[in-house]
Amino acid sequence: MALADPWSGVQAQLRARGLRWTPQRRLILEVLAAQDGHVTGSDVVERCRERDALTTPSTVYRTLEVLEEVGYLHHSHGPDGRQEYHVLPTREHAHLRCDVCGRTWEVEPDEARGLLDGLRQARGFRVDLGHLTIAGRCRDCTADS
Amino acid sequence: MALADPWSGVQAQLRARGLRWTPQRRLILEVLAAQDGHVTGSDVVERCRERDALTTPSTVYRTLEVLEEVGYLHHSHGPDGRQEYHVLPTREHAHLRCDVCGRTWEVEPDEARGLLDGLRQARGFRVDLGHLTIAGRCRDCTADS
DNA sequence: CTTGCTCCTGCGACTTGTTGCAATAATCTC
DNA sequence: GAGATTATTGCAACAAGTCGCAGGAGCAAG
Numbered sequence: 001m002a003l004a005d006p007w008s009g010v011q012a013q014l015r016a017r018g019l020r021w022t023p024q025r026r027l028i029l030e031v032l033a034a035q036d037g038h039v040t041g042s043d044v045v046e047r048c049r050e051r052d053a054l055t056t057p058s059t060v061y062r063t064l065e066v067l068e069e070v071g072y073l074h075h076s077h078g079p080d081g082r083q084e085y086h087v088l089p090t091r092e093h094a095h096l097r098c099d100v101c102g103r104t105w106e107v108e109p110d111e112a113r114g115l116l117d118g119l120r121q122a123r124g125f126r127v128d129l130g131h132l133t134i135a136g137r138c139r140d141c142t143a144d145s
Numbered sequence: 146m147a148l149a150d151p152w153s154g155v156q157a158q159l160r161a162r163g164l165r166w167t168p169q170r171r172l173i174l175e176v177l178a179a180q181d182g183h184v185t186g187s188d189v190v191e192r193c194r195e196r197d198a199l200t201t202p203s204t205v206y207r208t209l210e211v212l213e214e215v216g217y218l219h220h221s222h223g224p225d226g227r228q229e230y231h232v233l234p235t236r237e238h239a240h241l242r243c244d245v246c247g248r249t250w251e252v253e254p255d256e257a258r259g260l261l262d263g264l265r266q267a268r269g270f271r272v273d274l275g276h277l278t279i280a281g282r283c284r285d286c287t288a289d290s
Numbered sequence: 291c292t293t294g295c296t297c298c299t300g301c302g303a304c305t306t307g308t309t310g311c312a313a314t315a316a317t318c319t320c
Numbered sequence: 321g322a323g324a325t326t327a328t329t330g331c332a333a334c335a336a337g338t339c340g341c342a343g344g345a346g347c348a349a350g
Contacts, residue, residue: 015346015347018296018297018347019297019298020296020297020298020345020346020347021346021347022297022298022299022345022346024298024299025298040336041336041337042335042336042337045336054300056299056300056301057336057337057338058299058300058301058337058338058339059298059299059300061336061337061338062298062299062338063298077222077226080222080307080308081222081223081226081227081228081306081307081336082226082336082337083226083336083337096264096268096270098270099273099276105268105270107264111260111263111264111267112260114259114260114263115256115257115259115260118256118259119241119252119256119279119281122256123241123250123283123284124283124284124287125241125243125250125281125282125283125284126281126282126287127279127280127281128244128280128281128282131244131280131281132279132280134264134272134277135272135273135276135277136264136270136271136272136273136276137270137271137273138268138269138270139268139269139270142269142271160317163317163326163327164327164328165315165316165317165326165327165328166316166317167315167316167327167328167329169328169329170328185306186306186307187305187306187307190306199330201329201330201331202306202307202308203307203308203309203329203330203331204328204329204330206306206307206308207308207328207329208328225337225338226306226336226337227305227306227307228306228307
């Protein structure tokens with residue numbers, strides 16, 4: 001699971017910024033590495049606690065914040081406003097979420113190109129695509145109503 | 146401010162659904178009517194308390210929920226995931242929010258047309274525009290970096 | 291390996307909501 | 321107007337985060 005470990009550089013990254021490598025941070029990184037896709041903040045807290053019952057929420061959230069600054073994470077907000085962390089974002093992409101069934105999909109930049117360019121030209125607004133979650137109703141759930 | 150009062154029908158609307166008209170609900174409606182644009186949930190709670198110190202948060206949130214079901218309100222989530230209520234939505238529109246200065250703008254359906262149609266055709270996904278908040282950086286804040 | 295600078299951690303308190311429950315009170319019917 | 325129904329309220333507890341603070345611990349320098 002740690003073959004071509006994409007996390008290997010984190011420690012160095014942190015140190016280069018004068019930040020520190022602590023057992024707590026390592027645990028959080030391990031938890032994040034052990035799963036891909038999306039996680040909510042409380043998911044991370046819970047999984048850390050499974051491994052170390054002494055884990056404190058504030059530490060987790062602060063670490064998540066740091067990791068986002070360093071670029072290893074990205075977060076956006078779910079349907080209910082809960083934080084959703086997206087591990088190791090390859091290229092920036094938005095999310096689509098069905099209000100009915102709760103499934104989510106990734107939206108590549110190309111699909112949103114029109115909107116992005118439009119807002120940029122008309123308003124000079126640069127969209128933070130990675131933070132964008134589009135709610136609505138998917139094909140399967142559109143049947144009724 | 147209450148000339149052609151747009152709230153006049155609420156009581157009837159509620160009753161028609163077997164719901165009730167209570168002093169608490171009237172207060173909340175008054176607070177909402179006394180201001181247009183966006184409000185966060187806690188804003189509403191606070192303003193209700195200014196008028197009636199006994200106001201309970203749960204009552205406010207539950208009423209807001211009811212009012213949304215009836216169609217007098219719309220809510221989406223702010224930058225930090227906090228709930229933002231949008232009073233009396235005329236036509237459905239999305240929001241643009243600058244991460245730097247915090248200002249927001251409304252985005253008319255036409256501007257997002259491309260994205261909406263694209264997602265609809267490619268994936269059969271119907272976007273809930275009113276719930277969409279697009280984060281990014283506005284023209285003024287794009288100067289640096 | 292000791293020292294010291296600061297970053298981090300953990301704690302407790304607080305914010306913003308949400309939820310279950312028993313008591314209250316709108317509204318309907320007679 | 322009295323009684324029955326059942327939607328609503330208010331409370332208390334909980335969930336998801338955030339924040340300030342004092343003590344502890346990385347890390348680099350000597």
